[in-house]
Amino acid sequence: MSSPDSPVRTRHDTRPASAPAPAGRKRAVDPKRAGGRVDRAAGPSWLVVVPACVAAALAVLPLGYLAVRALERGPAFAWNVISGDRSVQLLLRSLGLSATVVAACLLLGISLAWLTTRTALPCARAWSVLVTLPLAVPSYVTAFAWLSAAPSLAGFAGSALALTLASFPYVYLPVAAALRGTDPGHEEVARSLGHGPLRTFLRVTLPQVRPAAAGGGLLVALYVLSDFGAVSLMRYDTFTRGIYTSYRASFDRTPAAALSAVLVLMTVALVTAETRSRGRAGYSRTGGGTARRTAPAALGRLRLPALAWCGTVVATAVGFPLATLGYWLAVGSSATWEPATLATTALTTLAVAAAGAALTTVLALPVGVIAARHRGRLAHLLEQAAYAGHAVPGITVALALVFFAVRYVRPLYQETPLLICAYAVLFLPVAVAATRAAVIQAPPVLDDVARSLGRTPFGVLREVTVPLAAPGVAAGAALTFVVCMKELPATLLLRPTGMDTLATRLWTETGTGSFAAAAPYAAGLILLAAVPSYVLGRHRT
Template sequence: MFRPRVAELLWNTTRLALGTVVVCGVLGVGAAWLVERSNVPFRRAWHVLLVAPLAVPAFVNSYAWISLLPGVDTYAGALLVVSLSYFPFVYLPVAAAFRGLDPALEDTARGLGLSSWSVFLRVQLPQLRVALLGGSLLVALHLLAEFGALQMLRYPTFTTAIYDQYRATFNGPGATMLAGVLVLLCLVLLLAEIRLRGRRGYARTGRGASRPPRPVVLGGLTVPALAGLAAVVVLALAVPLGSLAYWMVAGASTAFDAGALATTTGTTLGLAAVAAAVTVAMALPTGWLAVRARGRVSTLLERATYLGSSVPGIVVALALVTLSIRATPWLYQTVPVLLAAYAILFLPRAIVTVRAAVEQSPRLYDDVAASLGSSAPDRLRRVTLPLLAPGIGAGAALVFLAVVTELTATLLLAPTGTTTLATAFWSASSALEWGAAAPYAVVMVLLSAPATVLLSRDARRGLTT
């Protein structure tokens, strides 16, 4: 562990994580303030466009940049690409927090003579602490787990080094050692976020009168604000989509096998559907117990599921490789092991929606059915599952879309001969066949687009043009 190479990887990973958190914080908070608290024109459209980069996986974004600008494989290039991919993780919670702030506090501050900048620093920003820290934590954890984008940009971090070590020594101790350091970094991040968040609350004691905030008039700053928002959208969205369109048309390797694309798409959709079903089936009892049987055991069970999702995918895959080889060698490189990795990584996405559905499902309905003589299995089929159907469907959709674009665990665990959209894209782009990789990226973006629409739809209702 105490080697110069580990110190180099630690420096690369730490400075990229810190730089990405700072850039995403500035972009996310600035864009959220303009959309939620200013009179910038076309606020609804800007909101959708600022969420849309989530539909483009980070490794597809890096493919777009590196294929157009080969010299972007530097620290500055890596910082640019990952920041453009991850800043919506800060923008979304901060924009939601802005919508929940009490405008009376801001009006009072302005009435006391504070400028708009002072109101932001002294009134709004302290109330955004939880949202900003939560979004920053998501950005940092995604950065620590990122493999495809950084490998394509040839920027060495712990994740890329673990993969290279695994390919060189096949489950050697070097990869396990690097994975241990990466897990420690994740734990440090989680503890730091809890420490910085503190226990101070900013909630109102009463509901008060619901009224929209008065937007800040930008005046002469309207044009610079529009230019800034346009620059972010062009770099984060127009560049990757334009690059995909270019390589689809002009790539020297554009001639691809449509049958192979259809087969790969079918395999990906099949794996995603099975993974969604398995993960939701695991989330259902966990979410139900967390609400209907509150206690230490159910709480521990629920919280344990979040631990796996906070660990980088390559660490989960490496652990399953080690376990399957040593304990169950007949399961190595089989679909069940791959599905187990998907369940570990994406189980919280299903639990959150299932638990919310259970919270909104009155226990009274089940009690009435029991009093009428309905058996437990019959109540589950006729009462409980129909009430939980929206939450189950939302959780399944989130897991489905996450599996479609998952790369790292699939590369290490997919059975021989099994190719997904992500791995097919990775194989073509690694061989510098930009045109051949483009169709697989386009399909992934199209499949990810519905999630972006769902994320922006509810928030868009609260905006005025």
């Protein structure tokens, strides 16, 4: 009698258990052992490879532009631009702002994650939702709110405040997820040895969430380096504002390209440093861990300060901007803003964001399928190329597409299709990540079953892979739609003449000090971004 794990053989099957399968019969691939991927001798179909190569080529276009344009007048000229006093000043300003914002976000994100997941904080579930709401408020809207209320904040302080309040959820979300996934038994042991909540957090909990905190800090640093709206409204010169000023002030694009190359190198250096900081230490637990949830730590005398801390963060990051917008909406009148113009701008924003999300999702689908279903150098290269846009700020992508359009496709210059392509380059990593995760969750053995039934590779993709991954792909498309609506620097440079989105209109009105006229566009942007954000959040919970 065979054991449950032994192969089952019929009476007519006289082959030994270790004998190979007969010729012509394919051995099934265990998706768990394959890591969610299927190795096929023929590799991915050309019907998937060709569009994936198109997406990768579009994603690496800005990097090629920087290499050509920055060296167009020779390495000596580029070095003079990079090593000049202005560039060094921009470098120090950008690094100082990034370091300040990352430190503040780590403090906010880690403390709030610990309070909402590991302590007996009253209404912890409600607080965990409230502290993620700043993701729906663009950084330049937060900057607008604080600048209109306190003009003296313009400069470094205002930029750091606005960027911190807009980006600390990037630390909170991964740290909170790590705290929910780690084995709480270690903390129980620490408490049984007499350690209090604070000492347990510092000695036991914090080391376990360090990779998540480092990853969140990296996202914040990249966000700060690429931000244009908040620093522009606060009139604080960083690399992004310096690149925009250089582009607008001269017909020579080489200085702007050289500055963009430095910004890309800074981004690559940050990613490399974060990767090396992980080291070789393991942070995963062995086994399934404890099946029950640990008892939350009692806050005791810290209960009221903890509630005050959470309330202050939410009120500052969400309540104050909304209250400021409400004030300026009440102050404004038909003399300062027109509902018809607001409606037209909102429809334009929805149209270009929807087109950008659709193109990005279509380009991301073949890349995500190859990354999830195939191994090899080609799959790795295509996936890494698709993520190239993650290292290039929006203003650099816009400069690259302007250069490409003027040189090779002049009719597309300052036309909507070029703007939509910019959205695809910038946010392709968002859609690829969502698509890859969704395809991996679909059992790859179903693809093999469909092939054995005579389906072509395209038929397998259309009838099996895409339908199974559709919910995850749709979630990625919704997230891409939200970020397209909020994008500012590329939209400013690439929008057709006379076309405005809510983001560009807000930036224009705020730049002239017309806060009452800017408020409706800020409110409209938040409302439009909040709807898909709410649907997306409800779908994931």
